[in-house]
Amino acid sequence: MKAIVHRDHGGPDVLRLVERDLPEPGPGEVRVRVAVSAVNPTDVQGRSGNHGPRQFPEVIPHLDGAGVIDAVGEGVDRSRIGERVWLYLAAAGRPTGTAAEFTTVPADQAVPLPEQAGFEVGAALGVPALTAHRALTVAEDGPRRLRPGSMEGKVVLAAGGAGAVGHAVIQLARWAGATVISTVSGPDKARLATAAGAHHVVNYREGDPAAEIRTFAPDGVDLVAEVALGANLALDLAVLRPRGTISTYANDGGKPVELNVPQNMVLNTRLQFLVLYTAGPQARAAAVADVAAAVRDGALPVGEAHGLPLIRFPLDRTADAHRAMERGTVGKVLVDVAW
The missing domain is CATH 3.90.180.10 (Medium-chain alcohol dehydrogenases, catalytic domain)
Known part of the structure; x- marks a missing residue:
């Protein structure tokens, strides 16, 4: 071969x-x-x-x-x-x-x-979809499994919605019934995040992105799926609701992460780091089962028309x-x- x-x-x-x-x-x-x-x-x-x-x-x-x-x-x-x-x-x-x-x-x-x-x-599928599932199922007040309706009433912020994991976060969260906001760096990526299914898309390089996100989520977002924690942490905390979760699967750009401990204490922030290799067999098995169900429902299409x-x-x-x-x-x- x-x-x-x-x-x-x-x-x-x-x-x-x-x-x-x-x-x-x-x-x-x-x-x-x-x-x-x-x-x-x-x-x-x-x-x-x-x-x-x-x-x-x-x-x-x-x-x-x-x-x-x-x-x-x-x-x-x-x-x-x-x-x-x-x-x-x-x-x-x-x-x-x-x-x-x-x-x-x-x-x-x-x-x-x-x-x-x-x-x-x-x-x-694989790494992006299973990572997205893990990111969406670690919140204290959120579901451990995804299915249609399991995230009803939740607001998810998908950072970098034009990336492979961000794309899967948007699709899975939308399939599970969440309201999905995505941050992007420009109009081309905004078009892709919208095509993936994001309800609202915010260019984080323009205006006041925190205020814009708050117009869609006045009580704050429940969960942030984060690709660049060092660069985006201040924005994440500005829009996170009390007892909200930041699920971080990468630190694109490599900017060091500096935590304001009192700010996070007051918010009761949950900061969850994740990687598939050490997520554990139960978490991976649940992710595989739920992603397979989403595929059967036609919820995870790919191609430019789908973001x-x-x-x-x-x-x-x-x-x-x-x-x-x-x-x-x-x-x-x-x-x-x-x-």
């Missing part, structure tokens, strides 16, 4: 297209013929060495993807052969991700993908896909694996 590998940390040039033997699924595993592989920031960080020393002599990268199960290991129901699936955390703690014609994963990390959902939808442009590369240009991610390309970067 054709696969992308890297044997050293470094820039995109360390990625190589090679031929490898077809992998065999072990006990409890499935083998998937990959149709589309997705590139996430964490894939780029893993390739560059930001996640620490190499665990394996050779790595096939990428956590997320979608395709069709073509073989199963011992203990897995053979009726799953031929099933369309989306994959998550494929390369987490393993040397074999989705940047290949075939990959093997534990059977529960291959989630059924409805016929009406394209492989690009499946590949775009998430798709930037696609063939397998032999995976290095260019990583370069696009590093440039901060707006949208979802995908690698099409030739069938």
